[in-house]
Amino acid sequence: MTSTRITAAALLLVAALQPPSFQAQAQTQSSLPTQIPQRNAILVGTAWYPEQWPESRWEEDLRFMEAANIKVVRVSEFAWSALEPSEGHYDMDWLEHAIAAAAKHHIVTVLGTPTATPPAWLTHKYPEILRVEPDGRRVTHGNRAHASATSPVYREYCRKIAEEMGKRFGHNPNVVGWQIDNEYGYALMSYDDLTQKKFQEWLQAKYKTLENLNVLWTTAYWSQTYDDWSEIPIPVGGHNPGLQLEWKRFVTKTWNDYQGNQIEVIRKLSDSRQFVTGNLMGFFDGFDHYIITEPLTFASWDDYVGSGHVDPDFNGLSHDLTRGFKRENFWVMETQPGAVNWAGVNNFLNKGEVRAMAWQAIAHGADEVGYWQWRSALNGQEQYHGTLVGPDGTPVPMYNEVRQIGQEFAKVQEAFRGTTVHSDVALLYSYDSHWAIQFQKHTDKYDDIALLKSYYRALRKLAQSVDVVSAYAPLYTYKLVAAPDLNVLPKDLADRLLTYVRNGGHLVLGPRSGLKDEHNELLPQRQPGYLTDALGGRVEQYYALEKDVSVHGDWGTGQASIWAEQLSLLHPGPKTLMQYGKSNGWLDDQPAVLTTTYGKGTLTYIGAVLDDRLMKAAADWMVKIGGVVPAFMAVPEGVEVSVRSGAGKKVVVLINFAAESRRVELGKAMKMLLRERQAASVELGPYDVEIIEPL
Numbered sequence: 001m002t003s004t005r006i007t008a009a010a011l012l013l014v015a016a017l018q019p020p021s022f023q024a025q026a027q028t029q030s031s032l033p034t035q036i037p038q039r040n041a042i043l044v045g046t047a048w049y050p051e052q053w054p055e056s057r058w059e060e061d062l063r064f065m066e067a068a069n070i071k072v073v074r075v076s077e078f079a080w081s082a083l084e085p086s087e088g089h090y091d092m093d094w095l096e097h098a099i100a101a102a103a104k105h106h107i108v109t110v111l112g113t114p115t116a117t118p119p120a121w122l123t124h125k126y127p128e129i130l131r132v133e134p135d136g137r138r139v140t141h142g143n144r145a146h147a148s149a150t151s152p153v154y155r156e157y158c159r160k161i162a163e164e165m166g167k168r169f170g171h172n173p174n175v176v177g178w179q180i181d182n183e184y185g186y187a188l189m190s191y192d193d194l195t196q197k198k199f200q201e202w203l204q205a206k207y208k209t210l211e212n213l214n215v216l217w218t219t220a221y222w223s224q225t226y227d228d229w230s231e232i233p234i235p236v237g238g239h240n241p242g243l244q245l246e247w248k249r250f251v252t253k254t255w256n257d258y259q260g261n262q263i264e265v266i267r268k269l270s271d272s273r274q275f276v277t278g279n280l281m282g283f284f285d286g287f288d289h290y291i292i293t294e295p296l297t298f299a300s301w302d303d304y305v306g307s308g309h310v311d312p313d314f315n316g317l318s319h320d321l322t323r324g325f326k327r328e329n330f331w332v333m334e335t336q337p338g339a340v341n342w343a344g345v346n347n348f349l350n351k352g353e354v355r356a357m358a359w360q361a362i363a364h365g366a367d368e369v370g371y372w373q374w375r376s377a378l379n380g381q382e383q384y385h386g387t388l389v390g391p392d393g394t395p396v397p398m399y400n401e402v403r404q405i406g407q408e409f410a411k412v413q414e415a416f417r418g419t420t421v422h423s424d425v426a427l428l429y430s431y432d433s434h435w436a437i438q439f440q441k442h443t444d445k446y447d448d449i450a451l452l453k454s455y456y457r458a459l460r461k462l463a464q465s466v467d468v469v470s471a472y473a474p475l476y477t478y479k480l481v482a483a484p485d486l487n488v489l490p491k492d493l494a495d496r497l498l499t500y501v502r503n504g505g506h507l508v509l510g511p512r513s514g515l516k517d518e519h520n521e522l523l524p525q526r527q528p529g530y531l532t533d534a535l536g537g538r539v540e541q542y543y544a545l546e547k548d549v550s551v552h553g554d555w556g557t558g559q560a561s562i563w564a565e566q567l568s569l570l571h572p573g574p575k576t577l578m579q580y581g582k583s584n585g586w587l588d589d590q591p592a593v594l595t596t597t598y599g600k601g602t603l604t605y606i607g608a609v610l611d612d613r614l615m616k617a618a619a620d621w622m623v624k625i626g627g628v629v630p631a632f633m634a635v636p637e638g639v640e641v642s643v644r645s646g647a648g649k650k651v652v653v654l655i656n657f658a659a660e661s662r663r664v665e666l667g668k669a670m671k672m673l674l675r676e677r678q679a680a681s682v683e684l685g686p687y688d689v690e691i692i693e694p695l
């Protein structure tokens with residue numbers, strides 16, 4: 001994997017040959033791949049589409065950008081027809097001019113490979129590259145993500161355009177990195193014969209024999225038994241859970257190969273300082289993001305609110321999810337400058353909300369925040385989307401807010417150089433488990449992401465920092481690990497988790513955990529499957545609830561809703577922390593939460609979806625047994641506090657998401673970087689922000 005890291009020795013050598021002003025800059029390099037050498041540590045960017053405008057217009061755009069402290073443009077991700085107007089005839093001069101023009105305004109460029117939008121000459125020549133929908137209809141040209149990711153013809157053309165771009169810009173000093181494709185075609189697949197064949201071949205390579213596959217998918221059920229690999233369908237809903245899960249994995253593999261095809265040529269042709277990323281979409285679940293981000297230098301995501309207003313918990317969780325993909329800082333490649341155009345109601349965010357969101361991104365580990373988009377094309381599908389300049393090319397009201405963000409980023413950026421988020425608490429998120437639950441929710445009301453969020457909200461308030469990581473991530477640094485929905489829990493994973501607990505870790509499992517193995521088969525033992533012995537308890541029966549059930553015990557009294565599991569003790573070892581009240585008869589007086597010591601740690605099983613108050617009490621208990629302390633200090637309700645540290649520094653971000661002002665008491669004088677003063681307290685208006693360096 002390439003990184004933008006520059007070794008200390010190389011820096012010293014380069015610095016010695018430079019004039020003094022450069023030397024001063026060069027001393028402030030960080031080793032984070034998300035922070036660009038010789039640039040501010042945190043940056044504002046925008047998506048710019050020079051191909052939509054005459055070159056004579058660019059200078060004015062760039063002047064406005066520079067005045068707004070915009071330091072990055074992402075360009076070209078939809079510009080294939082401008083870059084290759086006809087087959088094999090490349091026109092990249094305009095892009096080179098645009099990059100150079102931006103550089104004159106101290107703006108660096110991220111190049112997008114334009115493969116989300118194959119040009120008309122290509123789809124016309126090879127109509128078979130157009131995707132086939134699950135209903136058998138082939139899509140037409142004129143939208144985006146319309147090509148098939150499995151098509152070898154399409155892959156060949158993608159590779160060629162990436163190669164030409166790599167040749168031309170791989171050593172361009174003003175190109176800092178690459179974005180592959182755009183949002184990876186929303187993981188849309190082509191339901192054509194070729195894709196089906198590839199899926200079957202992939203299954204054959206994985207399962208080796210049909211007998212094996214037939215056993216692991218229990219195809220004896222409903223006479224699904226396959227006698228030939230070519231009989232296996234692409235699932236379009238309602239299919240076998242084993243087949244459905246493998247399809248998701250095949251989709252992941254397809255998009256991983258699809259990006260790999262481009263990454264390979266770009267890496268070969270570009271300087272190692274140029275990063276390679278892909279713009280993801282938070283909790284979008286089309287593929288396994290832990291796998292997709294593996295070959296990338298760092299992860300990026302597109303942070304859109306859509307209708308309504310930012311939910312700080314969910315947005316914070318989504319940032320932390322993205323940070324957890326590679327367990328390092330990330331970029332927000334796109335976010336909305338006010339409103340989007342695709343939601344039910346495309347309301348505008350309130351004044352100050354975009355700034356609060358920008359700082360929240362940084363607080364959670366982003367090093368760049370990019371606004372989509374600079375200016376609307378005069379025609380095209382997204383005419384109504386939020387922008388920074390209007391159709392007349394002059395600033396809209398949002399421009400000033402982004403300019404303020406840019407000024408603030410520039411002012412305090414040094415405090416963030418080399419820093420990232422460190423957490424004592426981890427939440428485990430597993431795509432296999434998420435998909436397995438989605439395929440068979442058992443109750444419409446079950447929302448595993450909402451459950452994850454309820455754990456996150458309660459735990460983050462107390463710990464002020466939470467990582468969200470793969471179930472297979474190294475866990476030894478965490479004092480507390482919670483897995484709210486670990487439905488798919490194969491033996492190897494159970495062994496890893498038990499090692500963590502045995503060595504002193506505190507593990508909390510939520511409902512539906514340990515029901516399935518990696519083939520989405522029911523485990524031949526009760527939940528939590530391979531962890532049952534260690535827990536000394538098990539799930540006797542699960543119940544989708546029609547109405548809430550009361551629960552009481554060490555965490556107080558409250559309600560379980562949506563899902564409740566009747567637990568039992570296998571021996572007197574475990575402690576019952578909570579039990580159900582009167583309910584459906586089956587649950588009455590039965591354990592709802594069990595905990596036990598195991599090795600040097602503890603293992604806890606929560607068998608129900610708890611209400612917010614109980615979740616808070618549960619989180620209090622969890623941080624206590626884990627010995628987790630807040631990353632900073634207590635802050636008033638509605639204020640989000642985050643800490644980044646590293647390179648011998650610690651920096652605190654305070655954001656008031658409450659509708660009223662909040663006063664944060666700091667106990668002693670601290671340095672406020674935005675207000676430029678020292679004080680022992682700070683008054684934050686709604687959406688207000690302060691950056692603090694504890695003295």
Ligand code: GLA
Nearest residue numbers: 182183302304334340341372
């Ligand atoms: C996505 C795309 C952008 C644009 C925005 C609009 O994130 O990547 O090209 O369409 O949505 O919100």
